[in-house]
Amino acid sequence: MIQAEGVCKSFDKKEVLSDINAVFEPGKVNMIIGKSGSGKTVLLKSLIGLHTIDAGRILYDNRDITVMNSNQLKEIRKELGVVFQGGALFDSLTVLENVKFPLNLFSAMSEKEKIERAIFCLKRVNLENVENLYPAEISGGMKKRVAIARAIVLQPKYLFCDEPNSGLDPLTSIVIDNLLSEITHEYNMTTVINTHDMNSVFEIGEKVLFIHEGHKEWEGTNENIMYSDNKALNEFLFSSKLNKMVREKLRRKC
Numbered sequence: 001m002i003q004a005e006g007v008c009k010s011f012d013k014k015e016v017l018s019d020i021n022a023v024f025e026p027g028k029v030n031m032i033i034g035k036s037g038s039g040k041t042v043l044l045k046s047l048i049g050l051h052t053i054d055a056g057r058i059l060y061d062n063r064d065i066t067v068m069n070s071n072q073l074k075e076i077r078k079e080l081g082v083v084f085q086g087g088a089l090f091d092s093l094t095v096l097e098n099v100k101f102p103l104n105l106f107s108a109m110s111e112k113e114k115i116e117r118a119i120f121c122l123k124r125v126n127l128e129n130v131e132n133l134y135p136a137e138i139s140g141g142m143k144k145r146v147a148i149a150r151a152i153v154l155q156p157k158y159l160f161c162d163e164p165n166s167g168l169d170p171l172t173s174i175v176i177d178n179l180l181s182e183i184t185h186e187y188n189m190t191t192v193i194n195t196h197d198m199n200s201v202f203e204i205g206e207k208v209l210f211i212h213e214g215h216k217e218w219e220g221t222n223e224n225i226m227y228s229d230n231k232a233l234n235e236f237l238f239s240s241k242l243n244k245m246v247r248e249k250l251r252r253k254c
Contacts, residue, residue: 001026002047002158002190006056009042016042018214020056026157026190029181029204031222033195034211035236041162043211044194048080048160049073060158078106081151081189083161089135089143089150095122096131099150106154121149125179141172145179152183159184159191165200173197177204198237201225210236 007020016039024030024047034040045051047058049065057064065076089098099118103109109117119131125145135143144164151159161180165173181204184191195201201208202222210218212232220228228234 001059001061002192003059004043004047004056005059007043007046007053007058008055009039009046009051009053016214017046017053020211020216022209022216022219024190024192025207027185027188028191028206029184030190030192030207030209031195031201031205032192032209032211033198033201033236036196038211039214040194040211044160044162044192047192048082049077078154079157081154081156081159083144083147083151083159083164085163085166086143089146091135093134094131095127095133095135095138095146098135098146099131099153102150102154117153118149121153122146124152124183125149141168141175144168144172144176148176148179148183152187155187157189159189161191161193161195163195163197164193165195165197170199173199174203180204212236 002024004020004022007017008015009017020043032040032043042051046053053066057066059065060076060079063076065073068076090101093101096115096118099121100114103114103117107114122128122131125148127142127145127149130138130142135146138146164176164180168176177200180191180193183189193200193205205222208220208222208225209216210230210233218228218230218233225233225237
């Protein structure tokens with residue numbers, strides 16, 4: 001479980017996050033949603049320690065990362081898997097080398113064990129016989145699956161994904177959503193996904209946090225989100241930018 005308690009963050013005296021309190025539950029797909037500029041990406045980066053917060057605490061199973069030294073943070077990071085927007089694969093490394101990369105940093109495995117573990121993770125995301133290819137030689141959806149394989153190679157307790165469906169077609173997005181949901185439940189991970197994709201929210205989002213102008217405006221499940229009386233959330237859900245399919249799904253459920 002991950003807890004954010006009173007989290008505040010400012011840049012150049014501009015407050016981006018204000019008193020955020022939230023719980024991200026293990027064995028569930030936890031989603032952070034909100035408009036561009038709402039602060040959700042800053043929150044995600046704060047949760048994984050890429051931003052130092054100005055106030056509050058961030059707890060990983062009651063371990064406060066905001067007071068940890070560099071060695072303690074390194075130990076925590078062994079328990080984290082991160083899928084960055086766009087995949088963030090190393091272009092100069094093969095698929096296998098990309099997936100092995102965290103093992104080179106954090107494990108004491110032999111080279112044979114690293115290769116076996118990396119290939120196992122590639123198979124888990126339904127990729128076979130691609131280990132010797134380079135990122136430029138595979139599709140966008142395959143790149144995302146390689147990034148997921150790399151993120152789970154250390155068997156993390158916590159998985160973070162920043163816009164995992166960004167740039168993907170609808171069918172490939174469904175594949176990625178299903179994969180993230182499957183591995184979350186299979187490994188009982190605390191999965192936190194930052195997304196604009198409301199199709200993903202309604203299909204796999206078990207816990208949803210809505211951020212608006214740096215504040216937590218709403219928190220609940222994808223089952224009760226359409227019954228919210230929060231004005232900002234309803235405006236976000238029914239905005240013209242949302243997929244027509246999502247709006248229709250909301251109307252049917254209401």
